[in-house]
Amino acid sequence: MRSQFVLQEIWIGLRRNLTMTMALIVVVAISLSLLGTGLLFVKQVDRTRTYWQGKVEMSIYLCIKTSPEPQCQLNGPATAAERAQLHAQLASMPQVQTVYYVSQQQAYSEFRQYFSNEPALVQDTQEGDIPDSFEVKLRNPEADYKIVASAVTGAAGVETVVDEMTILDKFYRLLDGARNAVVIIALILIVAAVLLVANTIRLSAFNRRRETAIMRLVGASNFYIQLPFLLEGTIAGLIGWAIAAGLLIAVKSLMLDSLGQYFTFNVGLSVSDLIEVILFTMIVGVLLCGVTSFLTLRRYLRI
Amino acid sequence: MINFDNVTKVYPNQSRPALENVNISVAKGEFVFLVGPSGSGKSTFLRLVLKEERPSEGRIHVAGRDLARLTNWKVPYLRRRIGCVFQDFRLLPNKSVYQNVAFALEVIGKHRRFIRKVVPEVIDLVGLEGKHDRMPDELSGGEQQRVAMARAFVNRPMILLADEPTGNIDPATSIGIMKVLDRINRTGTTVVMATHDAAIVDSMRKRVVELEYGKVVRDQSRGVYGQAY
Numbered sequence: 001m002r003s004q005f006v007l008q009e010i011w012i013g014l015r016r017n018l019t020m021t022m023a024l025i026v027v028v029a030i031s032l033s034l035l036g037t038g039l040l041f042v043k044q045v046d047r048t049r050t051y052w053q054g055k056v057e058m059s060i061y062l063c064i065k066t067s068p069e070p071q072c073q074l075n076g077p078a079t080a081a082e083r084a085q086l087h088a089q090l091a092s093m094p095q096v097q098t099v100y101y102v103s104q105q106q107a108y109s110e111f112r113q114y115f116s117n118e119p120a121l122v123q124d125t126q127e128g129d130i131p132d133s134f135e136v137k138l139r140n141p142e143a144d145y146k147i148v149a150s151a152v153t154g155a156a157g158v159e160t161v162v163d164e165m166t167i168l169d170k171f172y173r174l175l176d177g178a179r180n181a182v183v184i185i186a187l188i189l190i191v192a193a194v195l196l197v198a199n200t201i202r203l204s205a206f207n208r209r210r211e212t213a214i215m216r217l218v219g220a221s222n223f224y225i226q227l228p229f230l231l232e233g234t235i236a237g238l239i240g241w242a243i244a245a246g247l248l249i250a251v252k253s254l255m256l257d258s259l260g261q262y263f264t265f266n267v268g269l270s271v272s273d274l275i276e277v278i279l280f281t282m283i284v285g286v287l288l289c290g291v292t293s294f295l296t297l298r299r300y301l302r303i
Numbered sequence: 304m305i306n307f308d309n310v311t312k313v314y315p316n317q318s319r320p321a322l323e324n325v326n327i328s329v330a331k332g333e334f335v336f337l338v339g340p341s342g343s344g345k346s347t348f349l350r351l352v353l354k355e356e357r358p359s360e361g362r363i364h365v366a367g368r369d370l371a372r373l374t375n376w377k378v379p380y381l382r383r384r385i386g387c388v389f390q391d392f393r394l395l396p397n398k399s400v401y402q403n404v405a406f407a408l409e410v411i412g413k414h415r416r417f418i419r420k421v422v423p424e425v426i427d428l429v430g431l432e433g434k435h436d437r438m439p440d441e442l443s444g445g446e447q448q449r450v451a452m453a454r455a456f457v458n459r460p461m462i463l464l465a466d467e468p469t470g471n472i473d474p475a476t477s478i479g480i481m482k483v484l485d486r487i488n489r490t491g492t493t494v495v496m497a498t499h500d501a502a503i504v505d506s507m508r509k510r511v512v513e514l515e516y517g518k519v520v521r522d523q524s525r526g527v528y529g530q531a532y
Contacts, residue, residue: 005409210395211406217353217393218454219383220410222376 009211009228010235013204020200021236027196028240028289031189032281033247034182039277040252041179043269045172058136058145059162060086060152064104066129067159078132078157086157090134093151095144097137104132131159141165190288193240197233197292204229205300230293237289244285245278304462304493305329305352310361312347312517320359321347323517329495331461334488336504337497338528339514345497348514349464352495353385354378366461383411386455386463386492390470392447394439394454400426401435404454411458421457429453429483445476449483456487463487465496469503477503501528 014021062083063072078086083101090099102110108127115121138144149161205212215225252274305327312322322344329335337345350356351363354370363370366384373381394403401422408418426435429449439447448468455463465484469477481503488494498504504511504527511526512519 004415210393214393214395214406215410216379217382217387218407218410218458219379219381219385221379224410224412 006224006227006231010231013208013228013232014236016207017200017203020196020203021232024193024196024200024233024236025240025243027189027193028237028285029243029247031186031193032241032244032285033251034186034189035284036244036248036277036281037251038179038183038186039280040248040269040274041175041182043273043277045175045179047269047273048171055137055164057138057141057163057165058148059164060090060134060136061131061159061162062086062133062157063159064128064131067131069159071154072159075156082157083132086134086152086155089155090136090148090152093148095138095140095148097139099134099136102133102135104128104130107132190284194288194292197237197289198296200236201229201233201293201296202300204232205297226294226297229297230290233289233293234286237285238282241282241285244281248278248281249274304331304333304366305495306362306364307348307351308362308364310351310358310363312344312351312356313359320517322351322358322514325361325514325517325519327512327519327522329493331493332488332491334485334494334507334509335496336507336509336511336526336528337495337514338499338504338511341499342516343514344517345514346466347517349387349466349495349497352462352464353382353387379411383458384461386458386460388448388451388455388463388465388468390467392439392444392451392471394447394450396439399436399438400431400442400450400453403439403450404457407454407457422453425453425457426450428456428486430479443476444472445479448472448480452480452483452487456492459490460492462493462495465494465498467498467500468496469498469500474502481507504528 062078063069063075064077067073067077087099087101090096104127107130108125111125111130112122136148138148145163145165149163152158153161212225252269306329307325307327310322310325311320313320325344325348327348337348339345347356351358351370352365354373357371365381368381370381395406398406404422404426405418408421423435426432429452431446431449431453434442434446437446439450442450448471452468463484468484469480472480477500484494484496485507508525508527510524511521511528513521513523
């Protein structure tokens with residue numbers, strides 16, 4: 001197999017249909033980027049969900065001096081006895097897996113950490129402005145929340161009961177929606193890419209029909225005749241993929257990482273996640289172009 | 304070398320067979336003229352030898368191999384042992400003389416060193432020395448046909464098939480073409496040439512096989528084109 005000859009023929013073929021090849025590269029690049037972006041979104045949501053799996057589902061904030069709620073205004077800040085009673089009550093409930101107490105001091109230092117990006121806010125707040133709380137982890141978050149919440153709402157010393165699970169719902173919904181939109185567009189574009197590959201190969205085969213006829217006459221093996229076309233399609237696909245890979249890296253660093261700034265916890269996607277997605281899109285791209293080229297050749301190239 | 308055993312070929316959608324009960328044997332090193340009016344089956348004969356078409360009936364043996372038993376992926380290797388020349392030359396227009404001849408070797412995977420050695424030899428053999436870098440549109444019809452013959456012969460085939468090679472060439476130049484074919488035949492290559500060119504056939508006095516409506520009507524060694532009835 002003379003590789004130099006094959007490479008030459010591929011180069012000639014690519015150059016001859018330059019405009020079609022470029023169209024092919026662009027479509028492959030965009031469709032793979034969108035597919036990859038969709039996958040990145042999926043991974044991001046997974047990560048976030050996994051992170052929050054282990055965390056508390058429920059926070060019970062206790063009354064402090066500055067609490068605005070009417071029962072706190074009426075009864076004043078939570079007393080030690082009230083705290084002890086709440087803790088005992090929670091610990092005794094079968095739905096509660098774990099409960100731990102976060103003191104005002106702890107809450108304040110966590111607050112300062114969360115809002116380290118906003119010095120003005122931190123400056124205006126003092127210890128004692130942030131309420132202490134009981135952080136509760138439920139055995140069965142979906143089912144148990146209502147039971148436990150109704151048990152402690154309105155109890156002595158309780159300011160509010162917060163469902164931590166809903167906080168991220170909006171985030172999940174946003175990412176899921178974005179993912180769906182992106183993947184649908186990606187699939188449409190992939191269909192377009194397949195059609196373009198088929199058309200490009202067909203045009204290429206037509207352009208080279210003289211050479212192909214002579215190759216057949218002279219006894220070139222079928223594989224040798226088909227190879228330049230197969231590689232043409234695959235190489236154009238790979239170039240498209242390389243562009244897509246670049247775009248995916250940009251998506252990750254610009255979009256997802258900057259989104260992550262708003263969260264103090266670290267659920268950013270790692271480099272290995274990105275590499276996984278990039279490799280997956282490469283396989284999809286190569287298979288797409290290779291298989292389509294092969295099938296188109298079988299139809300249009302007389303052997 | 305070529306053996307047609309009761310071969311019949313009917314093309315689909317045609318009532319009359321292109322070839323009917325043809326029995327021909329061509330020995331190694333022979334020179335055979337295949338003559339007959341248009342549509343008599345000359346081109347069909349050549350295509351059957353190349354396995355471009357399959358016979359409807361009968362068996363064909365080329366170089367001892369039964370073509371019916373030849374698998375599809377082995378056909379290219381058969382074709383490497385057969386050279387072809389056509390009436391319309393079939394050169395690649397954007398390759399030079401050298402590149403056109405070299406193409407035949409490149410696509411079957413020969414090394415550059417081998418090509419560089421063998422191609423100039425065969426270009427000289429056909430009488431085109433010094434014209435390696437000319438493009439086909441800079442050549443006359445006769446010269447283009449010589450390039451085609453060089454390409455057909457460069458891989459030292461056992462058989463050379465020529466389908467009306469002098470069809471587009473004036474009588475004087477045709478003589479030069481036939482001289483090249485004769486030279487090729489003398490090296491031991493079997494030559495089968497389909498032609499209308501009566502003058503050529505008469506002057507060379509080789510074996511003549513005449514076809515009419517797909518049937519062999521005459522098979523004569525040292526024959527002439529037409530028969531005086």
